[in-house]
Amino acid sequence: MLIRSILTAFLLNALPALAQAQDIPAMDAELTTFQYPYPVHTIQLQIQGQRLHMAYMDLQPAKPNGKTIILLHGKNFPAAYWDSTAAKLGENGYRVIMPDQVGFGKSSKPEHLQYSFQLLAQNTKALLDSLHISNVAVLGHSMGGMLATRFTLMYPDVVERLILEDPIGLEDWKIKVPYQSIDKWYQGELAQDYGKIKKYQLDGYYGGQWKPAYDKWAIVLAGWAKGPDAKLVAWNNALTYDMIFTQPVYYEFENIKPPTLLIIGLKDRTALGKANASEEVRKTLGNYPVLGPQISKRIPNCKMVTIPDVGHLPHIQAFPQFIQPVLAFLSGS
Structure with missing residues (x-):
């Protein structure tokens, strides 16, 4: 296992060359050979008759x-992509929890589970409870922004400050986009x-x-696909x-x-589902320059920061422009 981990780490450090050669390392469900930037711990959860673990x-x-x-990750990323964000927050004295x-990531992939944002919020609260943490700031990106919103709505006394980084869910797609069955999503993923x-990440x-x-982050998904x-x-x-x-937060900001x-x-x-529309x-979907101001006006006590020439991942694509307002907001300025 050690040799395999070292080999995978070497391969991941050579990602640009690998990407061109299509020589993507296969990865198992829990990314056992993919090294995270900080030590990984787990808690055990009993969910819907199953014993699962959360990394x-x-x-x-x-x-x-x-x-x-x-820090709450997006749909197509493991918590490891918070590496630079966590390092800077740590330098400024913050304890940083990254589930x-x-x-997702190194956590359980059950064969059957009725997923909901409420369930993920409960799991997140269970993690904080296990660490005896009663008050937090919450930063959610993309899908993590939807989860951060749901978590804040469910546990308002726990959340001191909320940061939403290009959250999805700023519009209700199900009233604009034809429904796609789970089976069709599955075939697309296969x-x-x-x-x-x-191509999807480049464009979107x-x-x-x-x-x-x-x-690096595209190859993690590709490694899963061939694993x-x-x-x-x-x-x-x-x-x-x-x-x-099917579970919008759009109506509750x-x-x-x-x-x-x-x-x-x-x-x-x-x-989500733009290709089906x-x-x-x-042409009207995902227009963040319009959606952002609309939602910011609906959230009480909300400040909005825009970053020009940046897409869906400011903390990766434009880290200095991202982290400066985050630190200022957390400090109360």
Whole structure:
């Protein structure tokens, strides 16, 4: 296992070359050979008659400021993509908790589970309870923004500050886009490969601008697609896509209580199921320069920061422009 881990780490460090050669390392359901930036711990959860585990990282700062922040990942990313964000927050004294939600990253991929944002929020609260953390700031990106919103609505007394980084769910797709069955999502996931994944991320996430540093996160998904547990991972992906599509938070932003920071990359055009919509409707979906201001006006005590020439992943694509307003907001300025 050690030799395999070392080999995988070597391969991942050579991602640009690998991506061109299509020599993607196969990865199992729980990314056992993929090294995270900080030590990984797990908690056990009893869910719907199953014993599952939830992986997480817990970065303890050298000089604590007494504050904790939890970072909630997006749909197509493991918690490891918070590496630079967590490091900077830790340098500023924050304890940083980074979970992989059940169904994602190094956490369990159950064969059957009725996913809901309420369930993921409960799992997140169970993690915080296990660590004896009663108050946190919450930062959610993409799908993690939907989860962060649901978590805040369910546990308003726990959340001190809320940060939404290009969250999805700023519109209700099910009233604009034809419904796609879980089986169809599953078939689409089974057909994924590096080329398709990169094209989707290039167009939808990075505003048409690709850098070698982005390959790492595309190759994780491609490694799953060619790994021994590809069908299981694809099934969980299909279930969580259905969760996102059918469980909007769009109608509840007015109920958010904590101070909120909304960060929007102005080139972001992410929208679930966009390909299933008519061309006329498709042009209106995922328009973050319009959706951001609309939602910020509906959230009480909300401040919005926009980042020009940046797509769906400001904390990867434009880290300095992302982290500066985050630190200022967390400090109360």
